[in-house]
Amino acid sequence: MKYEAVIGLEVHVQLDTKSKMFTRVGTGFGQPPNTLTNPVVLGLPGALPVMNLAAIEKSIKVGLLLGCKIAPICKWDRKNYFYPDMPKNYQISQFDQPICEGGEVEIEMPGESPAVMGSHRKVELTRIHLEEDVGKLTHYESDSLVDYNRAGCPLLEIVSEPDLFSPDEVFAYLTSLRNSLVSAEISDCDMEKGQLRCDANISVRPVGTEALGTKVEIKNLNTISGVRNGVEYEIKRQTKAMLEGETIIQETRRWNPDQKYTTPMRTKEMAHDYRYFPDPDLMPVKIDQQWIDRIKKELPEKPFDKQRRYQSEMRLPYSSTSALCGDRPLCEYFEKAAALTKVPAKVANWVVNDLLRELGQNNDHNDPSAETVTLDNCKISPQALAELICLIEDGTISNNVAKELFPEMFCSGKSAKELVASKGLEMKSDGDEIDSLCAEAIAKDPDAAEKFRGGKEGAINALKGAVMKATRGQANPKLVDETLRRLLSS
Amino acid sequence: MESSQLTSATATELIDLLEGETVSSVEITQAFIQRIQAVDQKVHAFLHLDEEDMIKQAKSSDERRSQGKSLTRLDGIPVGLKDVISAEGQPLTAASKILENYVSPYDATVTRKLKEAGAVIGGRLNLDEFAMGSSTENSAYGPTRNPWNLDCVPGGSSGGSSAAVAAREIPLSLGSDTGGSIRQPASLCGVVGMKPTYGMVSRYGLAAFASSLDQIGPFAQTVEDAALLLEIISGHDPLDSTSYPSHVPSYSRELKAPLEPCKLGLPQEFFGEGMDEEVRKSIDLVIEFYKSKGFEMVELSLPSTDLSIPVYYVIATAEASSNLARYDGIRYTSRSEKASNAIDVYAKSRGEGFGEEVKRRCILGAYALSSGYYDAYYLRAQKTRTLIRQDFDQAFEQVDAILTPTSPTPAFRFGEKSDNPISMYLSDIYTISTNLAGLPGISVPCGFSQSGLPIGMQLIGQALNESKLLSIAHVYDQEHNYGRKAPSL
Incomplete structure (x- = not known):
């Protein structure tokens, strides 16, 4: 019998807010332990939570972005359990009335090659709710340390339906979700920093059957590759068990990224009774249509919608759009530059190839003190790039010259026009001069000339190269081509 | 001026003396410290007293006054705090072993407001552990005794706050009231105690017992003094989401305005079985008094x-x-020395750190919230709470305030009810519904039993209208002044 996997994901995303969810303490990664605390974060006697409006706003934004139904009332529940990661021994969360219900995440599966678009599908969401993050425990041999810097940060839990069927789909789902959330400035979604964390509910069933198998929850999938590997391992484990006639136990298992296997954490019988009840310290927040409408207006275009627009309206090739569309600032950069030219596809090409290459090369990842060059502090503005491309388009410089100028512009911040003028790099389009250079090239390489005349089309390139070399690449290639053909056919 | 004259004065009288520059805040504060040193061995109202700090605060107050920079009328007047209200640098035990070594690193909002008003924050007052109880017998540090009869309880849970005012150890104090924990001990100790409307006074910094019921309020000898303290501590607090965004009138000034006689409701359910005869007689006299003043009594x-x-x-x-x-037992609370693993730390620290009543209530509460029982207990209780609130809404369509006894009996003896939780719970029968409805209630002394124990009456007012409630109470209090009678200690 063949088995297929059914997977649902619970993704936790830290919202990028200035202060914590229920108090005015800053958020941040990498601060000295227990410095981002106050009586509320530490759960001292008498401390009370006060809702951070920005966290609700961002949650509504996510809901609208993913097509969810937004709850008219945002209410809070306490989830009670004893564990040292939670100073109050209860977590403020949402139980029966999540802020968002339903919704979907569009995913794209890999295409035949990177240049070909893959198939798209929408994965259904169950709910999204807002809760406070817990502290971070570090276990040592005989004791454990706890850091409450992360405790109380706003955390969004995005729960999918059991609507994913392979590790590839899980990867595609996470990638798409991350692109959407990053582009909407909800979170940086950096898994290394714990800003995006993922648990997977996995079951297997015989292919062709409808009923879901016994589900196993996998925790500790803390990197993108961890998610893929962990899910893959668990599907294999369950499939093997089924094939060998074993029963799958409903349980929670932990993914061990180093040993690459899952181990049991607790069974269903050991599940907590969280004794949820409405938090009496917090008033429910009313979310009216006006508020929703205002946030709707601020919603960014979704990455896949943008990609389709770039393809249909701007005639960009798929490979460019797939490189651009996951990165909203890069898209903004591209659109600014493209608007100043008539050749968006060429602009996209420059952005995706040359700009990204320079940004990648000029960052020394081994030297943390070195200032990173990002799109924000990059010395080539969209206007400067557009100017460079316009110089190619109007025939002032050749493409080759432009390619050479680009790294210099990137380092110095000088404009293309400045460099072209100071270096005398304008393209040579003087008919007589080109005529004589071409004639000279033919005379110097009669072999190539003969081959071309004999029907070998490619032989002309050697002659073109000679002319370009003689002009240090400044000869107008179109004019050279025409002139050579005229001279060779006469 | 004699030290005893100072300690028997009301806060209002002390303010007059300060303003007339007859005495200094340091003299007043020293007088109360001496009084505490003289009588608190008997009463045990205080769990902690930082005399040095009090004198320091009093000196600052005197300096301000000499420069004409007094902050408010309350500047220089000592105020005691129930030991569940945070004050920076002061211990907060909630009368529990588990918080034996905890020192609060921050001020509760009421503490901050008192400091901003220039009050001298003085002493941590005893209570039933975590405010759970009606007698202070549940204090892990020993009970407070009723200043009128040391063999009797002072009531609770704010028994230290009421006894300290009654014993003239402090002119004003704050307590907290979850089901009657201000009004019942005020009644049993013969002082004024008031629970404001839920949301009038910030709970920020009050170690929580039951968040949807807790409310901080004042104790004083007179309604006038209570009004004075209440207006300082009331008002919206952005640190408490349940705090009301409403304007706080000057209650003490509004008391001076003449009050038109109005309608008082007498709920039949409060005048049935279980009420002590002497209490009934006292309340009857109160009813007669209000009638004589032109008030109309409405049975409802x-x-x-x-x-x-x-x-x-x-x-x-x-x-x-x-x-x-x-x-x-993980961070600031005492950890059991017997704990050998993580679960033990919780179980043993809490097992050793909490008293019987606290454990009983935590277990009851956890049970009521358990999966499968939630609907039958918690959810149903919340629905019933709505009915209780609606009862009051209807009553207030007919009357301006409701008059009841505060407690069915005067102070009872130690041990009389401590073995029977239900009979102890019933001592709050007249006060609890006020908390469930979120309404303001005040207990005003209205006489003494034959054995010399105080009796109190309760007035329940409409939400957010403490002004009217105080005015109605003041009509009675200013002519009777039972709270001005001091016990002999």
Whole structure:
């Protein structure tokens, strides 16, 4: 019998807010332990939570972005359990009335090659709710340390339906979700920093059957590759068990990224009774249509919608759009530059190839003190790039010259026009001069000339190269081509 | 001026003396410290007293006054705090072993307001552990005694706050009231105690017992003094989401305005069985007094009254079971030395650190919230709470305030009820529904039993209208002044 996997994901995303969810303490990664605390974060006697409006706003934004139904009332529940990661021994969360219900995440599966678009599908969401993050425990041999810097940060839990069927789909789902959330400035979604964390509910069933198998929850999938590997391992484990006639136990298992296997954490019988009840310290927040409408207006275009627009309206090739569309600032950069030219596809090409290459090369990842060059502090503005491309388009410089100028512009911040003028790099389009250079090239390489005349089309390139070399690449290639053909056919 | 004259004065009288520059805040503060040193061995109202700090605060107050920079009328007047209200640098034990070594690193909002008003924050006052009880017998540090009869309880849970004012150890104090914990001890000790409307006074910094019921309020000898303290501590606080965004009038000034006689409701459910005869007689005299002043008495019904105790003990314990989960032996609370693993740290620290009543309520509350029982207990209790509130809404369509006894009996003896939780719970029968409805209530002394124990009456007012409630209470208090009588100690 063949088995297929059914997977649902619970993704936790830290919202990028200035202060914590229920108090005015800053958020941040990498601060000295227990410095981002106050009586509320530490759960001292008498401390009370006060809702951070920005966290609700961002949650509504996510809901609208993913097509969810937004709850008219945002209410809070306490989830009670004893564990040292939670100073109050209860977590403020949402139980029966999540802020968002339903919704979907569009995913794209890999295409035949990177240049070909893959198939798209929408994965259904169950709910999204807002809760406070817990502290971070570090276990040592005989004791454990706890850091409450992360405790109380706003955390969004995005729960999918059991609507994913392979590790590839899980990867595609996470990638798409991350692109959407990053582009909407909800979170940086950096898994290394714990800003995006993922648990997977996995079951297997015989292919062709409808009923879901016994589900196993996998925790500790803390990197993108961890998610893929962990899910893959668990599907294999369950499939093997089924094939060998074993029963799958409903349980929670932990993914061990180093040993690459899952181990049991607790069974269903050991599940907590969280004794949820409405938090009496917090008033429910009313979310009216006006508020929703205002946030709707601020919603960014979704990455896949943008990609389709770039393809249909701007005639960009798929490979460019797939490189651009996951990165909203890069898209903004591209659109600014493209608007100043008539050749968006060429602009996209420059952005995706040359700009990204320079940004990648000029960052020394081994030297943390070195200032990173990002799109924000990059010395080539969209206007400067557009100017460079316009110089190619109007025939002032050749493409080759432009390619050479680009790294210099990137380092110095000088404009293309400045460099072209100071270096005398304008393209040579003087008919007589080109005529004589071409004639000279033919005379110097009669072999190539003969081959071309004999029907070998490619032989002309050697002659073109000679002319370009003689002009240090400044000869107008179109004019050279025409002139050579005229001279060779006469 | 004699030290005893100072300690028997009301806050208002002390203010007059300060303003007339007859005495200094340091003299006043020293007088109260001496009084505490003289009588608190008998009363045991205080769990902690930082005399040096009090004198320092009093000196600052005197300096301000000499420069004409007094902050408010309360500048220089000592105010005691129930030991569940945070004050920076001061211990906060909640009368529990588990918080034996905890020192608060921050001020509660009421503490901050008192400091900003220039009050001299003086002493930590005893209570039933985590405000759970009606006698202070549940204090881990020993009970407070009733200044009128040291063999009797002072009531609770704010027994230290009421006894300290009654014993003239402090002119004003703050307590907290979850089901009657201000009004009942005020009644048993013969002082004025008031629970404001839920949301009038910030709970920020009050170690929570039951969040949806807790409210901080004042103790004083007179209604006038209570009004003075209440206007300082009231008002919206952005640090408490349940605090009301409303304007705070000057209650003490509004008291001076003449009050048109109005209608007082007498709920039949409060005048039935279980009420002590002497209490009944005192209340009858109160009724006669108000009638003589032109007030109209309206007999009415609050039909859901008998549900208030069961509803209260579900909601309050459920919230408490969660609120008290933070006292776990991990960080600032005492850790059991017998603990050998993580689960042990919780179980043994809490087992050793909490007293019997606290454990009983945490277990009750956790049970009421358990999966499968939630609907039958917690959810049903919340629905019933709505009915109780509606009863009051209807009553207030007919009357301006409701008059009842505060407690069915005068102070009882130590041990009389401590072995029977239910009979102890019933001592709050007249006060609990006010908390469930979120309404303001005040207890005003209205006489003494034959054995010399104080008796109190309760007036319940409309939400957010403490002004009217105080005015109605003041009409009686200014002519009787039972709270001005001091016990001999």
